[in-house]
Amino acid sequence: MKYQFQPIGHIKTPYNTIDECPRNINKNAAPCHIFIKEEYIDGLFGLNSGDPILVLYWMDKAKFSHLTLPSRKTGEIKGIFALRTPQRPNPIGAAVVTIEDIIEGEILVRGLDCLNMTPLLDIKPAMK
C-alpha cells in the first residue's frame, strides 16, 4: 500500500547544490526561511519567537540505492537506519530548531541542512 502526502509549504535555504549543504544541523549556521502555504497559516497560531520546533521535510533530490553506506564521520559501514543520510526509502528530514522570528506564514530559523526549496511536511513543538 502506498500513501500520499501534500507539502504544507517549502523551505528556502542558501544551499542550491547537495555539495553546498552542511553535513549536519548546526544552530549557528545560515538563516533559513520556512514558508507555509496560505491555506495553512492559521495552524501556526500560538507559535512564537524562541519556541523550539521539530521541522519535517522531504529531501526530494536524494536518491535511495543501498541499504548500507559508509558513515560520513567515521567511514565505518552502517545500515542507512543507523545513519542520518538523506539516501533512504522515505527521505524525510527531521530537525529541531528555534524560531528566531515568525511573521504570518514565514518562520525564520537557523541551521537547517537541506537544499533550497525543499518541500515542508510538518511543524510540531519540539519535545522538551
Add this chain to the structure above:
Amino acid sequence: MKYQFQPIGHIKTPYNTIDECPRNINKNAAPCHIFIKEEYIDGLFGLNSGDPILVLYWMDKAKFSHLTLPSRKTGEIKGIFALRTPQRPNPIGAAVVTIEDIIEGEILVRGLDCLNMTPLLDIKPAMK
C-alpha cells in the same frame, strides 16, 4: 504536487483504539515492537540495544479537519502546528525512544503512543 511514500514496516502496540493510546510519549509505558520489512532489514546494521532512535510513523487513522484545536493539556486554543495532535495535514508521528532489544527485523522499544499496526516511515539515530 503530491508525493508518495511506502511504509518500511509497521509498529505493534497494545493500543487498538484511539481512546486507549497514551496522550504522550512516556519512556516507562508499555513495550512496543517495531517490525521492519524483510527487504529493508540490512538497513538496521549498526543499531544496538541502548541506542536512542527517532521513529517516524504515519498516523493513518487520524482525521484532519481544523487548523486550530484546544490543547489537550490546558484547553487553550492553538494552531495544529503548535500542538502535537495527530489531526494534521500530514499525520506524521515522531518519537525518540531507546532500543531495548533488536533481533533481525524486530526492535523492542517502550512508550510509543500510536495505534497498533501503525505504518512505519523511517528510523534514524536520534541527535544527541
